[in-house]
Amino acid sequence: MSEADAEGDAPSGGKTEVWIEKYRPERLAEIKGHENIVPRLLRYVEQNDLPHLLFAGPAGTGKTTASQAIAREIYGDDWRENFLELNASDQRGIDVVRDRIKNFARASFGGYDHRIIFLDEADALTSDAQSALRRTMEEFSHNTRFILSCNYSSQIIDPIQSRCAVFRFTQLGEDAVEAQIREIAATEGIEVADDGVDALIYAADGDMRKAINALQAAAVMGETVDEETVFAITATARPEEVEAMVAHAIDGDFTAARAALDDLLTDRGLAGGDVIDQLHRSAWEFDISERATVRLLERLGEVDYRITEGASERLQLEALLASLALETDADA
Structure with a gap:
């Protein structure tokens, strides 16, 4: 994967970095396991016609990764200046919508048609905050695009859902998780036994983040990542x-x-x-x-x-x- 080299000045030793960040895909084409979603998102980017987006699905399935990849595709090296990420579970009140989001949406910028606001765990927003968000989406639709991420789309009010293109991220398949595990293991020079791969897939249960974290933790325990090590460090029963x-x-x-x-x-x-x-x-x-x-x-x-x-x-x-x-x- 092209993101084998971590962003920034992190040291090159694999065990000193958090692998879920080190190996987070930077481009949409690098995202594994969502062949029905990635091409549609790429078309939005290629046609420069990005709508408001709603990503719904379980944890660790690529919602945040897809959002950041979209920003990288559109803005290149300037993506951080044009991409605001907020976690609604930490900041649930109406003031977040009225203050931080509006201030970012109003800020002047040049060279791009719009900026992106990514609101993670949007289903944690209160009803009042969601109503305020709906009005903000209307007010700044000329220069701002919203990407909302949630576990349960049913917790998002209908007026917001109707303003978004909805993408449902399902649990990742075994093939996608296995491919990522083996790719990281090869890059890091880790020996992973076949029963270790099977155990990582079972313990992750479709959550790529959990699989990568478990692989990194198991890699510290010994020379070979095997079934016994994986089940021990993930507190998972056979x-x-x-x-x-x-x-x-x-x-x-x-x-x-x-x-x-x-x-x-x-x-x-x-x-x-x-x-x-x-x-x-x-x-x-x-x-x-x-x-x-x-x-x-x-x-x-x-x-x-x-x-x-x-x-x-x-x-x-x-x-x-x-x-x-x-x-x-x-x-x-």
């Missing part, structure tokens, strides 16, 4: 461990299932949310009836909500295993 826990519950051995859960939470250091995520990803692979799988997914949703609301992780997960054991007994 798929077979999660499956074994569920299998115990299915077989009616709740004591063994509870002991397996205790190992994941206490000895391995997993959070309850991590266990839920892995259960959800593997649910259809368990050797249980379709009805039991549907019940498991239903209970996962309930447990996830209760933990988010502050309930005890251990209590809720034990109740889930007990429910699965009881459901299996009822089917027998």
Whole structure:
């Protein structure tokens, strides 16, 4: 990747830099895994007809990278002077829209038709701030383009969505994550075993940022990045461990299932949310009836909500295993 050399005066040693920044694509064509999005964005840039944009999707899928790449494509070396990045989760109030955004939009500049304001995590803006943003987008549409990034587009008010071209960034595919991992490993001179690559892909779950961070952390641990190292530094359970826990519950051995859960939470250091995520990803692979799988997914949703609301992780997960054991007994 052309961004192998970090921007600025950072030292050349790979372990002294943050790799997610060092290997962040600088051009749209370098972005991996979004073949349906990149060509459309390139056409906007090539035709000098950039509309307001709304990028929606999970974390680590390239929304910020795409925004910065657009600015680099349009402004070249001047991109920082013409690109304002704000994080709405830190600055949620209406004053941010009225002050910082308006001051930047009003500022004089030359040589370009417009400047770009990138508002990250825009779904964290209050309703009043979004209403003010809508009016600001109208007022400065002649010289400013807005790029909004969010996890959930449903949290953005309709008047803003209707003013934007909406792009939905999905979780990155395994091929895209693997290609990036192997490219970075080759550049840094790191040996990554095949099972290490598979473990990085599994732990990342479509999040490129998580995959690169895990690779950098694992590279410090030894000469070869392998499965054992990756699962240890990412606090991720092996798929077979999660499956074994569920299998115990299915077989009616709740004591063994509870002991397996205790190992994941206490000895391995997993959070309850991590266990839920892995259960959800593997649910259809368990050797249980379709009805039991549907019940498991239903209970996962309930447990996830209760933990988010502050309930005890251990209590809720034990109740889930007990429910699965009881459901299996009822089917027998």
